[in-house]
Amino acid sequence: MPSRKSRLRIQDIINAANSIQNYTAGMTFEEFQQNEILIKAILYDFVIIGEAAINVSNEVKSCSPQIPWRIIGDMRNVIAHEYFQVNLKIIWNTIQHNLPDLVTQLEELLQAETLLEEE
Numbered sequence: 001m002p003s004r005k006s007r008l009r010i011q012d013i014i015n016a017a018n019s020i021q022n023y024t025a026g027m028t029f030e031e032f033q034q035n036e037i038l039i040k041a042i043l044y045d046f047v048i049i050g051e052a053a054i055n056v057s058n059e060v061k062s063c064s065p066q067i068p069w070r071i072i073g074d075m076r077n078v079i080a081h082e083y084f085q086v087n088l089k090i091i092w093n094t095i096q097h098n099l100p101d102l103v104t105q106l107e108e109l110l111q112a113e114t115l116l117e118e119e
Helices: 006-024 029-033 036-054 058-063 069-081 088-112
Strands: none
Touching (some): 029 036, 036 069
């Protein structure tokens, strides 16, 4: 039995993504790449996002194939295990172009998915 239900893990993803967006609001890429403390905080939040995504139940994942569960988990693995390959431009692009849609999709999933109630 998992230590946390999928509903809670999805909420963890939303919370971490919102934190990242709040940290970087109004910031340029140049400002971002020069702030080591911020980068480390954001990478930690991405690890949380990935770990939570990896542990969402397969039933929930199969009901939401539009969410790139595998890619999210893969990003976590690179950050945690292949940290020397982290590309800040990819991180920045993800923040700017992927996180807003991911949050919207996950919020919709939380509202609509009865599977989440059954776990």
